[in-house]
Amino acid sequence: MTSTTTTPRSATAPVALHGVTKVYGRGANAVLAQDGVSLDVAPGEFVCLVGASGCGKSTLLNLVAGLDRPSSGRIDLPEGVNPGLMFQEPALFPWSTVEGNVEVPLKLRKLPRAERRERVAELLRTVHLAEFARKRPHELSGGMRQRVALARTLALDTPVLLMDEPFGALDAMTRDILHDELERIWTERKLTVLFVTHNVREAARLADRIILLSSRPGRIIYSTRVDVPRPRRIDSPEIAAIAADVTDRLRSEVGRHGQ
Amino acid sequence: MTSTTTTPRSATAPVALHGVTKVYGRGANAVLAQDGVSLDVAPGEFVCLVGASGCGKSTLLNLVAGLDRPSSGRIDLPEGVNPGLMFQEPALFPWSTVEGNVEVPLKLRKLPRAERRERVAELLRTVHLAEFARKRPHELSGGMRQRVALARTLALDTPVLLMDEPFGALDAMTRDILHDELERIWTERKLTVLFVTHNVREAARLADRIILLSSRPGRIIYSTRVDVPRPRRIDSPEIAAIAADVTDRLRSEVGRHGQ
Amino acid sequence: MASDTLTTAQRSDAEISGLDALEIAGREKETSRAARVWAATWPKLAALALTITVWQATVWTGWKEQWALAPPGQVFADLADYVFSAALWDGLATTGRRAALGFAAALVIGLALGLAVARVKVLRAALGSMITALQTMPSIAWFPLAILLFGLTEQAIFFVVVLGAAPSIANGVIYGVDYVPPLLLRAGRNLGARRLNLYRYVIAPAALPAIVAGLKQGWAFAWRSLMAGELLVVIATRTSIGAQLTYARELNEAPRLMAIMIVILVLGLVVDSLFGAADKAIRRRWGVLDPAGQ
Amino acid sequence: MASDTLTTAQRSDAEISGLDALEIAGREKETSRAARVWAATWPKLAALALTITVWQATVWTGWKEQWALAPPGQVFADLADYVFSAALWDGLATTGRRAALGFAAALVIGLALGLAVARVKVLRAALGSMITALQTMPSIAWFPLAILLFGLTEQAIFFVVVLGAAPSIANGVIYGVDYVPPLLLRAGRNLGARRLNLYRYVIAPAALPAIVAGLKQGWAFAWRSLMAGELLVVIATRTSIGAQLTYARELNEAPRLMAIMIVILVLGLVVDSLFGAADKAIRRRWGVLDPAGQ
Amino acid sequence: CGDDSESAGGGSGPVTLRLGYFPNITHAPAVVGVEKGIFAEKLGTGVKLETSTFNAGPSAIEAIFSGALDATYIGPNPTVNAHSKSRGEAVRVVSGAASGGVALVVKPEITSWEQLRGRKIATPQLGNTQDVAIRYWLKEKGLKTTKEGGGDVQVVPQENSQTVETFSSGAIDGAWVPEPFVSRLVNAGGKVLVDERELWPDKKFVITNLIVSTKFLKEHPDVVQKLVDGQVAANEFVNTRPDEAHQAVSDHIGKITGKPLDLKLIKQAWQTLEFTNDPIASSLKAGLDHAVAVELTQPVDLNGLYDLSYLNKSLKDQGKPEVVQP
């Protein structure tokens, strides 16, 4: 299932969801997490998902990653593409060092040792954790763990990246820097990105398109293109305006649910 | 250690740190997480801590909660006060339902069953999870888990509340609502709050005082009072102005460290 | 919205089962009760059929004489006799009661010992390693002491059973307590749980899965010790499985020996299914029965 | 800044130890090596002293005759003889080699069986419960089969040892695999680990602590089975601890029996300390040796 | 140790004889024969001797049945079991080894059989020779026993070593056991009430005999002859040089158990034993009849169990009286 090419693959890949429904549990306890979600993500597109807490964003990413099966509907991905998912929790391997964690996908792709070393060092520099390479997850702060998880997901070198609140535990500055890094990698590798965030400005800063999900059942209720030219700045007025618009829509949606 | 009064205690309590230093590990591997931090929090004061990822905020809260011991220095709390700590991760008990988790501190205070039920229901309403009372942690979304942890910490009814990015995984709307709730409870119970956040606006929205920590070693490098009268709105210009000021300072601090 | 789908592949069942056919085999969406029972049963029956076939085939090859290797037919005939004899049921009654009582005592002692040793540093330093050491002591070594302390009584048997099973249970408990996630301990302490309350609200439930696993091992130890210990006090009015097993062997009653072995295996299966049900219930509650991971 | 400190209390060592004296006892900040060794040793010595005292006191009360309850002095005298006799060292050499080889074989088989059964549904349905059932089968029941298959050879002993220990190890593995956090499994799969790679990079390391615990139980089973199994093949030129134990009992050599028991306990302690060291290393790496929780 | 267990059946190369025995006083001829190299000498260079010891009969029989053992010294009980379980096919008794060495030891205050009423007496195992002996004896005296340990005298089966402990602690009043437990019980304060020899004609009854597997007997009659020669020579040694024999038994047991057996105990037990080449088939037969009489077993056809031609040839060669083939 994994390719053994040593250079980052530059193939782009689309993602398509057709009427995807996901029900957790049965009978009276059933929770309808997704209700007929259809979505086409173009190759190389950066899509941000926003929505209230518990509306089904993580569920959606899990389905696309193939870690869960939809109750009905279909998800199409190019043959052989295994999307990389950065989970909402860091999900680091506690038995391994920071280095070791980031190295796992490289080992699985059978990269030679020297190249692995180099890639790991580079990725840790990207997330500003070079000096923590030998520490274990339990010795890191929350934000550091999240960055290790980011590095590990980036090490996958997959054309489709699914990210679940990847910068939620980071301070504004570190986040800004990682926005730039992510944008750079996205451009370089022509990645297709599905990005979940609660920070609407972050969505506006990064996305080609922002999609708003309703809560229980999760449905797409709004979708808008962000046509601000890149490079963008998170505190620019255009971004603020788009964020304000999405926030209003979100507010009315959450309000409708009586939260 | 726990009082058995059934009404929320209204006693207020100060927190004082005197030259607190915390070193993790030994020798070459040692990390100086706190370096001589001195801080006086007045009874009933709401203090927000901001700082770069990994600068020692969680460490500080752990020390105040008495879960770790400072390498040197002293932490003073009123006799018999056991501060409630909301951890950075939800730290829910996986064997118990949502209800069961929130009930633990009430059971430990030996509240009668009926009263416990009532308090649990009320707390779950506060965090908008009334319908999820019977679910187990693994059936919840990330934001939901965080809210359960909040409810559980509030159930402690302690005069000192330590909160580590309590709203990090919540959407803007839910977060706004919980800001209001937290402010209400804080006023009602005259709580002393130490609140860690990466969202500077959130800090400005809630705090009496914002404290900025430097990274490795963690030191207090800036402290400012927020004199905006309450009730406040997170999108008000005064809040935005204070946030902008703190962000600038943070930026220069993080920049100084070459992040 | 972009809708240009290049060469796409459906994430269909076919593909997933191509990837992890074995790992997620048997995971149907809506399996009926009957289908589930059948799915749990046929592999057992197949295994049984395979065993008997190999056995019978070996007998037919004439590899060993019949008195050395009893043919299945003879064993099952004897088993049928045995099942309809009072010997089995009386023996089961005696042995079952002893096993239950002995295991219950071992459980209480093992739990208490395990919890104490796991959390009290001094006890751990003093007794920690001793527990494994005791576990390795063969039952027969305790016989003289058992007789000395209790004479030829049922208590002597219990003594041997408890010494066999309690260390194993205690080790399960210690392992469970050792691996309680520190975050949960901290959470518990912060919520006001100290000492006994910390055990009750955090340590015990967190260690429960490991404790159940330890109980399973403890059961095996208890049962084996009992099989040996039942020879300690052969109360003639009260036949027991352990005594029958040994006598069958002493009289070279190969078919009867195998019949008793089958009975022991069946009992083991029944007990395991009880533990299995407990374990499954815990895993479901904890959400460790994850279909995608499973 | 507010600096009015009402009635405050220092979070000093004194207070914390007031709260959880037992739980965090012995946790000094900068303990020297000698102090640590002493802290680990004195409780053991104390326990030993206590045992011997109670034993000697019981002897002095004249509760039982000397030949029924050997006094400590006599036992230690015999132990001294025993330690300087070739019998002990020859026996240890034979038994130790058998234990090591048998355990190694049980380990390989138990691991393979456990991993296979834990993750392959069909195997689990077929064999899952059988593993516990096999575990409960007393060693002597296997003797006829062992002799049938292997004759009077060392392999017959291994057979009994492996049948004793492998199920226990397999059960430890199954437990460990069952409780691998689903999130880590999902993470592993998402990172591209399938089948064998999933085992190698996720399941095995995640289950390692449980596997070590299972190995410990397995060791106890192996040793006990060996003590019984060594009677299966006794070659006059090759004495073994198991044979010595049984004959000491058959010949009513109470002091020698107790001397052998002491040797077995000491061996158990040594083996446990090896497992303990492995376990501690794992816990340190995982960060489960949390000082505040501990 | 028996790495090439197939060699017994193989035609070429040296034949391996796998011989079993117990490290026990009642097996003294075997122990002495091995220890003093008597078997090795008689078997000659063409036969490789491999010995295994057992602590109980069943393993030895299992080993014979499964072809892991060719010959073994063994008591009458397992001999009968082996014979009946294999429908007379698996084994043949080719020689006797020892007789006697069994007694009823009781607490000193018991002086006559009448006083046994209501007492608890141990035997090694339900239905074994000693168990049958006491039940039959009590029956003749008019005392009832039941399999379940009820009746006028409670007969409780118990491992011999345990019997010493329970007798010492007073939990039982006596025991009908073989040597060396008779001596041990006497040393623990017991008194011999009945020496079983008194109950038999000529004061002889079998306690140990030598059996070989029928298959081995068919394939290597010459080797069996040499083995029996060895047995006769070993008995000769035991009877003519008792002191050396005592020492040999003590040393040999010490090798296996890690501690030499007490010489005094050996001497004491020796008095009650007689080492004879006669398997005393009549006592085995009578014992079986007794077992049937006390309803502990079904009648067994002992036809074909004995093949004493080798023994008689050996005895004849040495000018000794032959024994009767039953």
Ligand SMILES: Nc1ncnc2c1ncn2[C@@H]1O[C@H](COP(=O)(O)OP(=O)(O)OP(=O)(O)O)[C@@H](O)[C@H]1O
């Ligand atoms: N394993 C599960 N079993 C049962 N219900 C589940 C499970 N996982 C998720 N749910 C439910 O599905 C809904 C969607 O959950 P999901 O985790 O996708 O939300 P989310 O949008 O990621 O929320 P958040 O922003 O808080 O992370 C929630 O109501 C949750 O309770």
Ligand SMILES: Nc1ncnc2c1ncn2[C@@H]1O[C@H](COP(=O)(O)OP(=O)(O)OP(=O)(O)O)[C@@H](O)[C@H]1O
């Ligand atoms: N148990 C530990 N062992 C060793 N080092 C630790 C441990 N816990 C924290 N540290 C180190 O202490 C420093 C401060 O960590 P802390 O968790 O307090 O940061 P934080 O301010 O909460 O960061 P974040 O915003 O990312 O959560 C980090 O450099 C971290 O690596």
Ligand SMILES: [Mg+2]
């Ligand atoms: Mg989520």
Ligand SMILES: [Mg+2]
């Ligand atoms: Mg933190």
